[in-house]
Amino acid sequence: xxxxxxxxxxxxxxxxxxxxxxxxxxxxxxxxxxxxxxxxxxxxxxxxxxxxxxxxxxxxxxxxxxxxxxxxxxxxxxxxxxxxxxxxxxxxxxxxxxxxxxxxxxxxxxxxxxxxxxxxxxxxxxxxxxxxxxxxxxxxxxxxxxxxxxxxxxxxxxxxxxxxxxxxxxxxxxxxxxxxxxxxxxxxxxxxxxxxxxxxxxxxxxxxxxxxxxxxxxxxxxxxxxxxxxxxxxxxxxxxxxxxxxxxxxxxxxxxxxxxxxxxxxxxxxxxxxxxxxxxxxxxxxxxxxxxxxxxxxxxxxxxxxxxxxxxxxxxxxxxxxxxxxxxxxxxxxxxxxxxxxxxxxxxxxxxxxxxxxxxxxxxxxxxxxxxxxxxxxxxxxxxxxxxxxxxxxxxxxxxxxxxxxxxxxxxxxxxxxxxxxxxxxxxxxxxxxxxxxxxxxxxxxxxxxxxxxxxxxxxxxxxxxxxxxxxxxxxxxxxxxxxxxxxxxxxxxxxxxxxxxxxxxxxxxxxxxxxxxxxxxxxxxxxxxxxxxxxxxxxxxxxxxxxxxxxxxxxxxxxx
Amino acid sequence: xxxxxxxxxxxxxxxxxxxxxxxxxxxxxxxxxxxxxxxxxxxxxxxxxxxxxxxxxxxxxxxxxxxxxxxxxxxxxxxxxxxxxxxxxxxxxxxxxxxxxxxxxxxxxxxxxxxxxxxxxxxxxxxxxxxxxxxxxxxxxxxxxxxxxxxxxxxxxxxxxxxxxxxxxxxxxxxxxxxxxxxxxxxxxxxxxxxxxxxxxxxxxxxxxxxxxx
Numbered sequence: 219x220x221x222x223x224x225x226x227x228x229x230x231x232x233x234x235x236x237x238x239x240x241x242x243x244x245x246x247x248x249x250x251x252x253x254x255x256x257x258x259x260x261x262x263x264x265x266x267x268x269x270x271x272x273x274x275x276x277x278x279x280x281x282x283x284x285x286x287x288x289x290x291x292x293x294x295x296x297x298x299x300x301x302x303x304x305x306x307x308x309x310x311x312x313x314x315x316x317x318x319x320x321x322x323x324x325x326x327x328x329x330x331x332x333x334x335x336x337x338x339x340x341x342x343x344x345x346x347x348x349x350x351x352x353x354x355x356x357x358x359x360x361x362x363x364x365x366x367x368x369x370x371x372x373x374x375x376x377x378x379x380x381x382x383x384x385x386x387x388x389x390x391x392x393x394x395x396x397x398x399x400x401x402x403x404x405x406x407x408x409x410x411x412x413x414x415x416x417x418x419x420x421x422x423x424x425x426x427x428x429x430x431x432x433x434x435x436x437x438x439x440x441x442x443x444x445x446x447x448x449x450x451x452x453x454x455x456x457x458x459x460x461x462x463x464x465x466x467x468x469x470x471x472x473x474x475x476x477x478x479x480x481x482x483x484x485x486x487x488x489x490x491x492x493x494x495x496x497x498x499x500x501x502x503x504x505x506x507x508x509x510x511x512x513x514x515x516x517x518x519x520x521x522x523x524x525x526x527x528x529x530x531x532x533x534x535x536x537x538x539x540x541x542x543x544x545x546x547x548x549x550x551x552x553x554x555x556x557x558x559x560x561x562x563x564x565x566x567x568x569x570x571x572x573x574x575x576x577x578x579x580x581x582x583x584x585x586x587x588x589x590x591x592x593x594x595x596x597x598x599x600x601x602x603x604x605x606x607x608x609x610x611x612x613x614x615x616x617x618x619x620x621x622x623x624x625x626x627x628x629x630x631x632x633x634x635x636x637x638x639x640x641x642x643x644x645x646x647x648x649x650x651x652x653x654x655x656x657x658x659x660x661x662x663x664x665x666x667x668x669x670x671x672x673x674x675x676x677x678x679x680x681x682x683x684x685x686x687x688x689x690x691x692x693x694x695x696x697x698x699x700x701x702x703x704x705x706x707x708x709x710x711x712x713x714x715x716x717x718x719x720x721x722x723x724x725x726x727x728x729x730x731x732x733x734x735x736x737x738x739x740x741x742x743x744x745x746x747x748x749x750x751x752x753x754x755x756x757x758x759x760x761x762x763x764x765x766x767x768x769x770x771x772x773x774x775x776x777x778x779x
Numbered sequence: 780x781x782x783x784x785x786x787x788x789x790x791x792x793x794x795x796x797x798x799x800x801x802x803x804x805x806x807x808x809x810x811x812x813x814x815x816x817x818x819x820x821x822x823x824x825x826x827x828x829x830x831x832x833x834x835x836x837x838x839x840x841x842x843x844x845x846x847x848x849x850x851x852x853x854x855x856x857x858x859x860x861x862x863x864x865x866x867x868x869x870x871x872x873x874x875x876x877x878x879x880x881x882x883x884x885x886x887x888x889x890x891x892x893x894x895x896x897x898x899x900x901x902x903x904x905x906x907x908x909x910x911x912x913x914x915x916x917x918x919x920x921x922x923x924x925x926x927x928x929x930x931x932x933x934x935x936x937x938x939x940x941x942x943x944x945x946x947x948x949x950x951x952x953x954x955x956x957x958x959x960x961x962x963x964x965x966x967x968x969x970x971x972x973x974x975x976x977x978x979x980x981x982x983x984x985x986x987x988x989x990x991x992x993x
Binding site for chain 1: 802
């Protein structure tokens with residue numbers, strides 16, 4: 219591409235310029251496409267032809283015939299083998315001696331193998347045998363055909379991307395139909411639900427190991443195999459890091475290399491792993507790694523930029539708060555955001571304490587129930603509040619001519635509970651987006667949304683849910699008349715005349731209505747009547763008129779005037 | 780099929796030729812539909828980024844990627860071809876925008892210990908490691924350097940260049956963009972695509988040096 223002219227004066231619409239780009243691109247790849255190199259194409263699948271590492275001789279592992287090497291490196295080598303007694307394919311892992319030359323560490327490894335062999339979980343690769351050969355320890359696992367999780371996810375994404383988009387063409391003009399169809403949205407939701415079900419199984423499997431004191435320490439998509447039935451299988455647990463005892467560190471031992479590098483892959487590494495703090499590695503380290511895996515699976519991207527130097531990436535892991543997954547995939551449920559972000563909390567104490575509660579929250583999410591990760595959110599509390607109160611408030615609304623509580627009046631704004639719930643979701647979402655509303659239509663929508671927010675605020679305020687009311691106030695733009703009204707209602711000491719002095723012709727009706735409501739709550743009946751009367755005289759828009767009239771009628775009936 | 784015949788050939792015929800590895804056929808298809816995809820990209824780019832990222836920057840990397848991935852193309856008609864090309868272009872645009880909006884370098888006082896050239900090479904392998912069990916990630920230090928050098932040699936010159944300059948020599952995006960005569964966004968795109976290609980070929984190269992994968 220350095221050969222390509224980038225003359226800014228060159229006419230960009232010139233078809234010739236596009237052809238020059240095409241020709242230059244083609245020139246770059248003339249000898250660079252690795253797929254054209256057929257000599258090496260087969261080697262990835264034929265370890266028997268690998269140079270430099272011969273397969274173990276027959277008989278090295280009694281009862282097993284090695285067929286090929288699957289994976290080799292730091293901890294040891296993994297072979298595909300055949301169990302001679304059953305003719306079944308198995309995976310046989312030989313552990314490098316090094317750190318396990320120390321008898322104490324060897325004993326820990328043996329114990330770890332025993333524990334995992336007893337685990338018998340459908341989503342953890344089963345250990346079927348172990349032993350020693352030529353002074354090295356080995357263990358034998360079920361061989362799982364299928365793909366690593368990342369490869370499986372890539373396959374799914376490619377399948378969905380290859381569906382033709384809604385493009386049509388004329389010869390020289392392009393356009394696309396906006397957004398997605400209802401069918402497309404249903405497919406997306408179904409896709410997310412399928413992923414969540416997969417996550418649940420992964421969490422349950424991890425939790426099963428945690429309950430036996432085994433942590434993984436290197437959870438990553440490559441250590442999760444997905445078989446042909448789409449079942450996940452966890453493998454490569456750190457069998458030597460069994461909770462309840464310390465690993466003996468003897469020089470360049472198992473826990474770290476000479477250079478201080480941690481064992482664990484950076485992309486899925488937790489802050490405590492990046493800090494090289496082995497004493498801080500515990501179950502919550504696995505929780506963090508699960509969060510990264512799930513984040514990527516849902517969004518297709520990493521929680522942090524991975525395009526910098528290693529130092530920059532580590533700094534992101536230590537200090538950068540990841541954006542919610544829904545920032546990258548807007549259809550995702552906010553509860554899902556909360557679950558993933560809780561896994562990714564920097565301080566360990568703010569994460570789930572194990573993988574079990576993550577699975578529980580995923581199940582709650584699928585069932586439409588509340589998730590524990592949202593417990594601290596006041597918005598969430600308000601939603602739960604509305605669900606709890608809907609029967610009571612509907613009943614109140616149905617009582618004619620009775621001033622029972624004040625929630626019935628606020629609910630006058632909306633007649634149906636389902637509509638009210640939907641409006642609350644909109645309010646929540648739009649409140650978060652209100653900084654981005656820049657066009658007139660958006661401003662108009664904002665105005666209506668703020669009115670609805672005021673309605674919800676008043677309901678919370680009338681039910682004495684002060685924290686929820688304050689949260690709604692805090693989400694409302696501070697310069698808006700609705701914000702000022704909320705502030706007035708919360709601050710019982712602000713004189714009404716001070717509040718109404720700021721009112722404009724457009725906001726006076728709303729302002730007097732709010733004065734009336736506060737006066738009513740403070741049992742200042744005459745002040746309330748006067749305020750509602752002024753509200754009606756200021757030609758309020760429809761949405762204030764009806765409740766103001768209702769209030770005035772009730773008060774006159776109650777006081778006989 | 781000769782280049783002249785491509786001019787009049789149907790899309791279906793050209794796609795069949797592409798499936799057989801005919802780069803001229805792909806050139807013809809790119810010439811037909813590239814401008815349209817370019818226009819779509821221009822629309823989607825938005826005014827905010829149009830000042831720093833030219834649609835031709837995006838198409839430049841897109842065309843290169845199209846040639847590299849021609850064997851992945853399974854299109855049977857023009858719609859599917861356009862969909863495939865548009866997806867590549869959008870991925871490139873996304874990577875350029877991500878690069879242009881990424882967080883500024885953190886306060887040096889908060890950074891972890893400095894990295895050596897060996898660690899830079901390790902970091903590049905790690906970034907491009909793809910499947911997390913790729914043997915290149917767990918090979919010995921000497922092996923890793925050899926593997927990486929061999930892999931970079933297999934990449935298109937501009938891909939290898941940006942990885943060498945940014946990841947191994949720690950040059951800034953500004954310096955690289957200036958040397959290449961490209962925009963910063965184009966360099967980010969090149970690097971993103973280069974990492975993807977490196978990820979794909981590392982296992983193949985690793986196998987040549989004695990490691991293998993599942």
